[in-house]
Amino acid sequence: MSETPGGPAAPCCQQRRGFLEKAAAIGAGALALVAPLGVGVNAFLHPLRKAGGGDGDLLKITSLESLPEDGTPRKFNVTADRVDAWNRFTNEPVGAVFLRRIPGQPGKVAAFQVTCPHAGCAINYEPTDQGGRFFCPCHTAAFDLEGRRTDAVSPSPRDMDDLEVEVRNEHEIWVRFQHFVLNKSEKIAKA
Amino acid sequence: MSGFWTELDRRLGLSECIGACRAHRVPGKASWLRVWACVMVFAVIVQAVTGFFLWMYYSPGAQSAWESVYYMQNQVAGGWLLRAVHHYSAHVLLAAVMLYVLQTVLTAAYRAPRELAFWAALGVGCFALGAIITGDLLYWDQNGYTSTKVRTSFLNLLPGVGQSLLALATGGGPDLGNLTLTRFFALHVGLLGGGTIALALAHAYLTRRADQMETEGTAGEPWWPNQAWISSTACLVFIVVVFALSLRHGVSGPHRGVFHGSPADPAGSFDAARPEWMLVGVYELSHMFPPSLSIVPIFIVPGAVLAFFLLMPWIASWPIGRMVNIAGTLGLLAIVVGLTCFSYYKDAVNEPHQKAWAAERELAVRVRQLAEAKGIPPSGALTLLRDDPKVQGPRLFAQHCASCHNYSAPEGKAILAEKSSAPEMHGFATRKWVSGFFHVKTITGPDYFGNTAFRNGEMVGAVKDWWKEAGDDQEAVAELTKELEAVAAALSAEAQLPAQREVDQRDKELIASGLKSIDAMCVDCHRFHKAKGGGAPDLTGYGSREWLHGIIANPADPRFYGKSNDRMPAYRDILTAREIDLLTEWLRGEWFEPAAE
Numbered sequence: 128m129s130e131t132p133g134g135p136a137a138p139c140c141q142q143r144r145g146f147l148e149k150a151a152a153i154g155a156g157a158l159a160l161v162a163p164l165g166v167g168v169n170a171f172l173h174p175l176r177k178a179g180g181g182d183g184d185l186l187k188i189t190s191l192e193s194l195p196e197d198g199t200p201r202k203f204n205v206t207a208d209r210v211d212a213w214n215r216f217t218n219e220p221v222g223a224v225f226l227r228r229i230p231g232q233p234g235k236v237a238a239f240q241v242t243c244p245h246a247g248c249a250i251n252y253e254p255t256d257q258g259g260r261f262f263c264p265c266h267t268a269a270f271d272l273e274g275r276r277t278d279a280v281s282p283s284p285r286d287m288d289d290l291e292v293e294v295r296n297e298h299e300i301w302v303r304f305q306h307f308v309l310n311k312s313e314k315i316a317k318a
Numbered sequence: 319m320s321g322f323w324t325e326l327d328r329r330l331g332l333s334e335c336i337g338a339c340r341a342h343r344v345p346g347k348a349s350w351l352r353v354w355a356c357v358m359v360f361a362v363i364v365q366a367v368t369g370f371f372l373w374m375y376y377s378p379g380a381q382s383a384w385e386s387v388y389y390m391q392n393q394v395a396g397g398w399l400l401r402a403v404h405h406y407s408a409h410v411l412l413a414a415v416m417l418y419v420l421q422t423v424l425t426a427a428y429r430a431p432r433e434l435a436f437w438a439a440l441g442v443g444c445f446a447l448g449a450i451i452t453g454d455l456l457y458w459d460q461n462g463y464t465s466t467k468v469r470t471s472f473l474n475l476l477p478g479v480g481q482s483l484l485a486l487a488t489g490g491g492p493d494l495g496n497l498t499l500t501r502f503f504a505l506h507v508g509l510l511g512g513g514t515i516a517l518a519l520a521h522a523y524l525t526r527r528a529d530q531m532e533t534e535g536t537a538g539e540p541w542w543p544n545q546a547w548i549s550s551t552a553c554l555v556f557i558v559v560v561f562a563l564s565l566r567h568g569v570s571g572p573h574r575g576v577f578h579g580s581p582a583d584p585a586g587s588f589d590a591a592r593p594e595w596m597l598v599g600v601y602e603l604s605h606m607f608p609p610s611l612s613i614v615p616i617f618i619v620p621g622a623v624l625a626f627f628l629l630m631p632w633i634a635s636w637p638i639g640r641m642v643n644i645a646g647t648l649g650l651l652a653i654v655v656g657l658t659c660f661s662y663y664k665d666a667v668n669e670p671h672q673k674a675w676a677a678e679r680e681l682a683v684r685v686r687q688l689a690e691a692k693g694i695p696p697s698g699a700l701t702l703l704r705d706d707p708k709v710q711g712p713r714l715f716a717q718h719c720a721s722c723h724n725y726s727a728p729e730g731k732a733i734l735a736e737k738s739s740a741p742e743m744h745g746f747a748t749r750k751w752v753s754g755f756f757h758v759k760t761i762t763g764p765d766y767f768g769n770t771a772f773r774n775g776e777m778v779g780a781v782k783d784w785w786k787e788a789g790d791d792q793e794a795v796a797e798l799t800k801e802l803e804a805v806a807a808a809l810s811a812e813a814q815l816p817a818q819r820e821v822d823q824r825d826k827e828l829i830a831s832g833l834k835s836i837d838a839m840c841v842d843c844h845r846f847h848k849a850k851g852g853g854a855p856d857l858t859g860y861g862s863r864e865w866l867h868g869i870i871a872n873p874a875d876p877r878f879y880g881k882s883n884d885r886m887p888a889y890r891d892i893l894t895a896r897e898i899d900l901l902t903e904w905l906r907g908e909w910f911e912p913a914a915e
Contacts, residue, residue, distance in 0.1 A: 174490025174497070175482055192887040195721055199736075202717055204585065206894075211380055211495035220585035220704070241587065245609065246468040249587025254736055264589040264670065265468060266605060284609035306492045308481060309471035310612065317492045 183305035183316070185291075188224060191298040194236065199259060200227035200252050200272060202241060205304050224290060224302055225252065225261070227272065238290040238302045239274050245283040247309045261287060284312045343538035344529050348545035351425070353552035354418040355435075355522040358442055360553040361411040362518040364560070365449075368404035369511060376456070378503040380496045381698035383458035384581040388689060388699065391578050402564035402575035408450050410560050412596060415443035423630065423647045426640050432528045433631040438521035440627055445514040450594060452506040458499065459579030460678060464591035466502075467494055475613040493584040572683050580681040581699045589674035592665065599654040602661040623650060684709060687912050705896075711904020714897055718889065719743070724765070739769040740886070746905045747813035747861025749821075753806035758782055771884040776843060777854065784839075801835050808832025813861030817907050845877075855879060866902045871895075 248265035274287030489497020841849035
């Protein structure tokens with residue numbers, strides 16, 4: 128062991144230098160690790176940055192004549208353009224709506240999303256002795272013909288989602304087709 | 319040579335490792351209760367190996383996921399078995415973890431120094447469950463798609479972060495799609511698959527450490543060869559169970575191995591979605607809560623149950639802690655088993671549910687037939703179904719025609735109007751169907767014009783006149799009957815129905831005489847080839863593709879009913895030309911069927 132000037136310093140400084148070295152080793156390593164992780168997580172979070180609140184387009188669905196006079200609902204497929212990440216589909220089925228004439232209001236039509244507001248299954252129409260109802264087969268939510276929940280304890284957090292309807296030229300039925308956030312008591316349009 | 323091995327061993331340390339294994343001792347005696355660590359490691363190796371080979375065939379994309387699984391299931395030799403072994407080994411692993419946890423609770427083997435090993439086993443269970451749930455979507459069939467849609471929608475129940483988590487899980491689109499698949503695939507293979515492997519290895523390591531701590535100073539029994547023999551037999555039992563499950567639907571046929579349903583249709587509806595067996599209890603529990611409390615059965619109860627298990631080593635230190643743990647576990651088990659059985663029972667007696675499943679199985683067979691015969695276009699297998707009259711015809715008919723028309727097919731294929739008020743459409747344009755117009759009782763009945771504006775029309779009048787003229791004269795009646803048979807044959811031949819091709823060929827003479835009779839009897843009102851009658855529908859090419867498409871597109875066209883059209887709307891305003899084609903082809907019985915084997 129040789130004692131040279133500038134060699135091992137006093138114990139206090141040695142300790143500090145040891146600490147600095149350890150901190151630097153951990154810091155540099157962590158920094159090196161955080162950079163690629165950050166790049167990955169940043170890309171992963173992309174879906175959160177998409178613009179929200181889609182208004183939906185008014186789409187021509189059918190004509191008034193194809194709806195029964197007595198207010199029985201009918202299901203119609205909705206065809207529109209659809210984008211799925213890198214794919215664009217033109218004129219594809221994108222979902223379906225229930226349409227029914229509103230009894231007592233000639234020329235007036237009500238439209239509902241077939242998607243159940245609970246968990247997103249497709250609601251069916253069932254004729255019953257009391258004049259028919261809407262029924263979801265997944266978790267057995269039931270709705271009346273106005274789309275209101277009828278179970279004492281419904282699995283659905285809200286009534287069926289009604290859609291804006293426009294009757295043009297006295298017989299063309301146009302519907303603003305939108306999807307809504309599932310499992311919420313409020314009706315929030317999806318992007 | 320031995321020098322080479324010695325040198326290699328010095329570098330690798332193999333004999334040290336083997337020596338350590340052989341020297342390892344288990345507390346007490348070798349036992350069937352100590353096989354779990356080995357079985358879990360074995361199971362994740364099975365997962366990794368089969369998963370690696372599946373990876374070589376799988377393509378995660380909305381137009382290629384189902385298609386690549388179809389290819390594996392049907393075209394790759396033994397591909398179905400590979401899928402089945404991967405699928406069932408995950409399920410059996412999860413079941414094994416459950417049994418192991420149960421055993422651990424009953425024997426209080428979570429106590430020091432085995433807390434960490436116990437937690438690692440719980441971790442294996444959670445990660446395996448995650449891998450099963452994410453793997454479910456990867457088939458991209460209707461059940462996987464709909465179940466995932468339901469499951470991811472539950473994220474919205476979480477206050478504040480729910481919608482963001484949902485967007486991160488599904489890729490942020492309005493529907494599940496390409497980005498959902500790529501994300502779920504990465505999660506499935508990378509995070510959950512990798513995590514399960516890491517946790518199973520960690521569990522084995524921690525168990526070994528605990529064995530060492532417990533055998534210190536005591537004898538125990540050497541791990542090799544008794545415990546090794548028992549453990550490897552357990553692994554063999556594991557794989558036998560997996561193969562038994564994989565082979566239970568046979569080694570051939572459309573449903574061998576793991577069921578692969580019809581391709582996911584974001585716009586379609588699927589009425590039979592149900593979760594996998596291990597989630598059925600939670601599914602049933604969720605029915606017991608109102609929507610404002612949905613978070614309780616979906617997140618809070620399962621979270622509390624997991625917390626209870628994690629805390630067991632600590633609870634056991636209470637005076638009656640062990641009993642609390644055992645009672646809690648057995649109680650939970652009873653509740654879950656009860657709810658699960660109840661749910662399965664409910665579905666078994668739920669007729670619409672069984673019907674929906676039967677329809678899905680049928681659709682899965684159908685899409686396979688189409689894919690085999692036609693090949694899958696780049697737009698995906700869904701296109702095959704959307705372009706298939708056999709599939710789309712009934713749907714379009716039910717949606718657009720069945721408010722007035724019946725389609726009274728046998729064998730549960732009937733589509734009936736609530737109150738039929740227009741002609742029956744099953745057997746359209748066949749001889750039998752056409753001849754119904756020629757008898758007073760049938761034409762005025764509900765299956766023809768009975769409930770229409772033509773109930774008292776000219777056609778009904780003409781038919782009445784024919785039979786009145788024949789009167790009671792048996793000879794005249796026989797002659798008229800014969801002539802009308804010929805007319806029906808001739809008119810039906812105009813349709814050129816595929817099902818009647820042979821009869822039409824055979825009965826050339828009958829048809830020729832029928833054509834003459836049509837020229838004599840019908841052309842005052844109907845147009846028929848060169849004869850220019852007017853006022854009633856053109857009979858030229860009656861029931862042919864072109865004719866049927868025309869009358870559906872616009873029944874009020876002068877060629878058909880003109881101004882006298884009853885209530886039938888012009889479907890060219892409602893359906894696309896292709897949809898009318900599909901309906902036409904279906905009504906005419908014109909669709910692809912594979913040759914009988």
